[in-house]
Amino acid sequence: AxxxxxxxxxxxxxxxxxxxxxxxxxxxxxxxxxxxxxxxxxxxxxxxxxxxxxxxxxxxxxxxxxxxxxxxxxxxGIRPPLDAPPVPVPAPDPAPWLTVTGSPYGPLRHALPPVHYEGAPRTWSRPPTRWGGDPAVWR
Known part of the structure:
Protein backbone atom coordinates (compact mmCIF):
# COMPACT_ATOMS: atom_id res chain seq x y z
CA ALA A 1 0.00 0.00 0.00
CA GLY A 77 -15.43 -11.26 -8.22
CA ILE A 78 -14.39 -9.82 -4.87
CA ARG A 79 -15.66 -6.23 -4.97
CA PRO A 80 -14.88 -4.17 -1.90
CA PRO A 81 -17.09 -1.19 -1.10
CA LEU A 82 -15.44 2.03 -2.22
CA ASP A 83 -14.72 3.04 1.37
CA ALA A 84 -13.48 -0.38 2.55
CA PRO A 85 -9.83 -1.27 3.07
CA PRO A 86 -8.17 -2.95 0.09
CA VAL A 87 -8.85 -6.66 -0.38
CA PRO A 88 -5.91 -8.67 0.94
CA VAL A 89 -4.19 -10.57 -1.85
CA PRO A 90 -1.70 -13.26 -0.86
CA ALA A 91 1.86 -12.08 -1.28
CA PRO A 92 3.81 -14.01 -3.90
CA ASP A 93 6.74 -16.14 -2.78
CA PRO A 94 9.89 -14.49 -4.17
CA ALA A 95 12.17 -17.41 -3.17
CA PRO A 96 12.32 -19.05 -6.64
CA TRP A 97 13.66 -15.80 -8.13
CA LEU A 98 16.26 -15.06 -5.45
CA THR A 99 19.67 -16.48 -4.59
CA VAL A 100 22.61 -15.72 -2.30
CA THR A 101 26.08 -15.16 -3.74
CA GLY A 102 29.36 -14.50 -1.97
CA SER A 103 30.77 -11.05 -2.66
CA PRO A 104 33.49 -8.73 -1.32
CA TYR A 105 30.72 -7.27 0.88
CA GLY A 106 29.76 -10.66 2.30
CA PRO A 107 26.74 -12.78 1.36
CA LEU A 108 24.58 -10.90 -1.15
CA ARG A 109 20.92 -11.80 -1.60
CA HIS A 110 19.84 -10.79 -5.09
CA ALA A 111 17.43 -11.47 -7.94
CA LEU A 112 18.31 -14.03 -10.58
CA PRO A 113 18.43 -12.97 -14.24
CA PRO A 114 14.87 -12.30 -15.47
CA VAL A 115 15.29 -14.01 -18.86
CA HIS A 116 15.06 -17.80 -19.00
CA TYR A 117 15.53 -19.96 -22.06
CA GLU A 118 17.22 -23.27 -22.74
CA GLY A 119 20.95 -22.79 -22.36
CA ALA A 120 20.66 -19.43 -20.59
CA PRO A 121 22.81 -18.91 -17.53
CA ARG A 122 20.84 -19.53 -14.34
CA THR A 123 22.67 -16.79 -12.44
CA TRP A 124 25.02 -13.86 -13.08
CA SER A 125 28.53 -14.64 -14.35
CA ARG A 126 30.27 -12.99 -11.39
CA PRO A 127 29.44 -11.23 -8.15
CA PRO A 128 29.73 -7.45 -7.84
CA THR A 129 33.14 -6.03 -7.11
CA ARG A 130 33.98 -3.36 -4.58
CA TRP A 131 32.96 0.17 -5.53
CA GLY A 132 35.73 1.65 -7.70
CA GLY A 133 37.38 -1.76 -8.12
CA ASP A 134 36.78 -2.03 -11.87
CA PRO A 135 38.38 0.19 -14.51
CA ALA A 136 35.98 2.50 -16.32
CA VAL A 137 36.25 0.88 -19.78
CA TRP A 138 33.83 -0.59 -22.32
CA ARG A 139 34.04 -4.35 -22.61
Missing part, protein backbone atom coordinates in the same frame (compact mmCIF):
# COMPACT_ATOMS: atom_id res chain seq x y z
CA UNK A 2 2.94 2.33 0.59
CA UNK A 3 4.48 1.82 -2.84
CA UNK A 4 3.52 2.66 -6.39
CA UNK A 5 1.98 -0.10 -8.47
CA UNK A 6 2.82 -1.21 -11.99
CA UNK A 7 0.01 -2.93 -13.90
CA UNK A 8 2.11 -5.67 -15.52
CA UNK A 9 3.81 -6.57 -12.24
CA UNK A 10 0.48 -6.71 -10.39
CA UNK A 11 -0.89 -8.94 -13.18
CA UNK A 12 2.03 -11.31 -12.54
CA UNK A 13 1.85 -11.13 -8.74
CA UNK A 14 -1.90 -11.76 -8.52
CA UNK A 15 -2.04 -14.66 -10.99
CA UNK A 16 -3.54 -12.89 -14.00
CA UNK A 17 -0.40 -13.69 -16.02
CA UNK A 18 -0.87 -17.40 -15.19
CA UNK A 19 -4.57 -17.29 -16.11
CA UNK A 20 -3.75 -15.58 -19.42
CA UNK A 21 -0.85 -17.94 -20.23
CA UNK A 22 -1.13 -19.77 -23.52
CA UNK A 23 0.30 -22.91 -21.94
CA UNK A 24 3.80 -23.82 -20.98
CA UNK A 25 6.00 -21.59 -18.88
CA UNK A 26 5.34 -18.33 -20.72
CA UNK A 27 3.12 -15.91 -18.77
CA UNK A 28 0.32 -14.13 -20.56
CA UNK A 29 -1.02 -10.61 -20.30
CA UNK A 30 -4.36 -8.90 -20.61
CA UNK A 31 -4.85 -7.14 -23.96
CA UNK A 32 -4.68 -3.76 -22.19
CA UNK A 33 -3.44 -2.34 -18.91
CA UNK A 34 -6.83 -3.27 -17.44
CA UNK A 35 -5.81 -2.77 -13.82
CA UNK A 36 -4.62 0.79 -14.50
CA UNK A 37 -7.75 1.62 -16.48
CA UNK A 38 -10.18 -0.17 -14.18
CA UNK A 39 -8.71 1.33 -11.02
CA UNK A 40 -8.78 4.78 -12.64
CA UNK A 41 -12.46 4.43 -13.53
CA UNK A 42 -13.24 3.18 -10.02
CA UNK A 43 -11.36 6.16 -8.58
CA UNK A 44 -13.37 8.58 -10.73
CA UNK A 45 -16.63 6.92 -9.60
CA UNK A 46 -15.51 7.00 -5.96
CA UNK A 47 -14.63 10.70 -6.15
CA UNK A 48 -18.03 11.52 -7.69
CA UNK A 49 -19.75 9.51 -4.95
CA UNK A 50 -17.70 11.25 -2.27
CA UNK A 51 -18.57 14.67 -3.67
CA UNK A 52 -22.27 13.77 -3.78
CA UNK A 53 -22.11 12.53 -0.17
CA UNK A 54 -20.33 15.72 0.91
CA UNK A 55 -23.03 17.80 -0.71
CA UNK A 56 -25.74 15.76 1.05
CA UNK A 57 -24.10 15.32 4.47
CA UNK A 58 -21.28 17.85 4.64
CA UNK A 59 -18.85 15.06 5.56
CA UNK A 60 -15.75 13.85 3.74
CA UNK A 61 -14.93 10.31 2.74
CA UNK A 62 -11.73 8.24 2.72
CA UNK A 63 -11.19 6.55 -0.65
CA UNK A 64 -8.78 3.61 -0.84
CA UNK A 65 -8.19 1.76 -4.10
CA UNK A 66 -5.36 -0.42 -5.35
CA UNK A 67 -4.34 -2.27 -8.47
CA UNK A 68 -4.26 -5.51 -6.45
CA UNK A 69 -7.85 -5.02 -5.25
CA UNK A 70 -8.96 -4.41 -8.83
CA UNK A 71 -7.16 -7.62 -9.85
CA UNK A 72 -8.98 -9.53 -7.09
CA UNK A 73 -12.27 -8.14 -8.38
CA UNK A 74 -11.48 -9.23 -11.94
CA UNK A 75 -10.17 -12.67 -10.92
CA UNK A 76 -12.50 -13.66 -8.12
Missing amino acids: GRRGFDSLVQAATGIAAVEAAGGDRPGVLPAQALDHGTGYLLAAAVLRALTDRQDTGRGRLIRLSLAATAAWLLY
Whole structure:
Protein backbone atom coordinates (compact mmCIF):
# COMPACT_ATOMS: atom_id res chain seq x y z
CA ALA A 1 0.00 0.00 0.00
CA GLY A 2 2.94 2.33 0.59
CA ARG A 3 4.48 1.82 -2.84
CA ARG A 4 3.52 2.66 -6.39
CA GLY A 5 1.98 -0.10 -8.47
CA PHE A 6 2.82 -1.21 -11.99
CA ASP A 7 0.01 -2.93 -13.90
CA SER A 8 2.11 -5.67 -15.52
CA LEU A 9 3.81 -6.57 -12.24
CA VAL A 10 0.48 -6.71 -10.39
CA GLN A 11 -0.89 -8.94 -13.18
CA ALA A 12 2.03 -11.31 -12.54
CA ALA A 13 1.85 -11.13 -8.74
CA THR A 14 -1.90 -11.76 -8.52
CA GLY A 15 -2.04 -14.66 -10.99
CA ILE A 16 -3.54 -12.89 -14.00
CA ALA A 17 -0.40 -13.69 -16.02
CA ALA A 18 -0.87 -17.40 -15.19
CA VAL A 19 -4.57 -17.29 -16.11
CA GLU A 20 -3.75 -15.58 -19.42
CA ALA A 21 -0.85 -17.94 -20.23
CA ALA A 22 -1.13 -19.77 -23.52
CA GLY A 23 0.30 -22.91 -21.94
CA GLY A 24 3.80 -23.82 -20.98
CA ASP A 25 6.00 -21.59 -18.88
CA ARG A 26 5.34 -18.33 -20.72
CA PRO A 27 3.12 -15.91 -18.77
CA GLY A 28 0.32 -14.13 -20.56
CA VAL A 29 -1.02 -10.61 -20.30
CA LEU A 30 -4.36 -8.90 -20.61
CA PRO A 31 -4.85 -7.14 -23.96
CA ALA A 32 -4.68 -3.76 -22.19
CA GLN A 33 -3.44 -2.34 -18.91
CA ALA A 34 -6.83 -3.27 -17.44
CA LEU A 35 -5.81 -2.77 -13.82
CA ASP A 36 -4.62 0.79 -14.50
CA HIS A 37 -7.75 1.62 -16.48
CA GLY A 38 -10.18 -0.17 -14.18
CA THR A 39 -8.71 1.33 -11.02
CA GLY A 40 -8.78 4.78 -12.64
CA TYR A 41 -12.46 4.43 -13.53
CA LEU A 42 -13.24 3.18 -10.02
CA LEU A 43 -11.36 6.16 -8.58
CA ALA A 44 -13.37 8.58 -10.73
CA ALA A 45 -16.63 6.92 -9.60
CA ALA A 46 -15.51 7.00 -5.96
CA VAL A 47 -14.63 10.70 -6.15
CA LEU A 48 -18.03 11.52 -7.69
CA ARG A 49 -19.75 9.51 -4.95
CA ALA A 50 -17.70 11.25 -2.27
CA LEU A 51 -18.57 14.67 -3.67
CA THR A 52 -22.27 13.77 -3.78
CA ASP A 53 -22.11 12.53 -0.17
CA ARG A 54 -20.33 15.72 0.91
CA GLN A 55 -23.03 17.80 -0.71
CA ASP A 56 -25.74 15.76 1.05
CA THR A 57 -24.10 15.32 4.47
CA GLY A 58 -21.28 17.85 4.64
CA ARG A 59 -18.85 15.06 5.56
CA GLY A 60 -15.75 13.85 3.74
CA ARG A 61 -14.93 10.31 2.74
CA LEU A 62 -11.73 8.24 2.72
CA ILE A 63 -11.19 6.55 -0.65
CA ARG A 64 -8.78 3.61 -0.84
CA LEU A 65 -8.19 1.76 -4.10
CA SER A 66 -5.36 -0.42 -5.35
CA LEU A 67 -4.34 -2.27 -8.47
CA ALA A 68 -4.26 -5.51 -6.45
CA ALA A 69 -7.85 -5.02 -5.25
CA THR A 70 -8.96 -4.41 -8.83
CA ALA A 71 -7.16 -7.62 -9.85
CA ALA A 72 -8.98 -9.53 -7.09
CA TRP A 73 -12.27 -8.14 -8.38
CA LEU A 74 -11.48 -9.23 -11.94
CA LEU A 75 -10.17 -12.67 -10.92
CA TYR A 76 -12.50 -13.66 -8.12
CA GLY A 77 -15.43 -11.26 -8.22
CA ILE A 78 -14.39 -9.82 -4.87
CA ARG A 79 -15.66 -6.23 -4.97
CA PRO A 80 -14.88 -4.17 -1.90
CA PRO A 81 -17.09 -1.19 -1.10
CA LEU A 82 -15.44 2.03 -2.22
CA ASP A 83 -14.72 3.04 1.37
CA ALA A 84 -13.48 -0.38 2.55
CA PRO A 85 -9.83 -1.27 3.07
CA PRO A 86 -8.17 -2.95 0.09
CA VAL A 87 -8.85 -6.66 -0.38
CA PRO A 88 -5.91 -8.67 0.94
CA VAL A 89 -4.19 -10.57 -1.85
CA PRO A 90 -1.70 -13.26 -0.86
CA ALA A 91 1.86 -12.08 -1.28
CA PRO A 92 3.81 -14.01 -3.90
CA ASP A 93 6.74 -16.14 -2.78
CA PRO A 94 9.89 -14.49 -4.17
CA ALA A 95 12.17 -17.41 -3.17
CA PRO A 96 12.32 -19.05 -6.64
CA TRP A 97 13.66 -15.80 -8.13
CA LEU A 98 16.26 -15.06 -5.45
CA THR A 99 19.67 -16.48 -4.59
CA VAL A 100 22.61 -15.72 -2.30
CA THR A 101 26.08 -15.16 -3.74
CA GLY A 102 29.36 -14.50 -1.97
CA SER A 103 30.77 -11.05 -2.66
CA PRO A 104 33.49 -8.73 -1.32
CA TYR A 105 30.72 -7.27 0.88
CA GLY A 106 29.76 -10.66 2.30
CA PRO A 107 26.74 -12.78 1.36
CA LEU A 108 24.58 -10.90 -1.15
CA ARG A 109 20.92 -11.80 -1.60
CA HIS A 110 19.84 -10.79 -5.09
CA ALA A 111 17.43 -11.47 -7.94
CA LEU A 112 18.31 -14.03 -10.58
CA PRO A 113 18.43 -12.97 -14.24
CA PRO A 114 14.87 -12.30 -15.47
CA VAL A 115 15.29 -14.01 -18.86
CA HIS A 116 15.06 -17.80 -19.00
CA TYR A 117 15.53 -19.96 -22.06
CA GLU A 118 17.22 -23.27 -22.74
CA GLY A 119 20.95 -22.79 -22.36
CA ALA A 120 20.66 -19.43 -20.59
CA PRO A 121 22.81 -18.91 -17.53
CA ARG A 122 20.84 -19.53 -14.34
CA THR A 123 22.67 -16.79 -12.44
CA TRP A 124 25.02 -13.86 -13.08
CA SER A 125 28.53 -14.64 -14.35
CA ARG A 126 30.27 -12.99 -11.39
CA PRO A 127 29.44 -11.23 -8.15
CA PRO A 128 29.73 -7.45 -7.84
CA THR A 129 33.14 -6.03 -7.11
CA ARG A 130 33.98 -3.36 -4.58
CA TRP A 131 32.96 0.17 -5.53
CA GLY A 132 35.73 1.65 -7.70
CA GLY A 133 37.38 -1.76 -8.12
CA ASP A 134 36.78 -2.03 -11.87
CA PRO A 135 38.38 0.19 -14.51
CA ALA A 136 35.98 2.50 -16.32
CA VAL A 137 36.25 0.88 -19.78
CA TRP A 138 33.83 -0.59 -22.32
CA ARG A 139 34.04 -4.35 -22.61
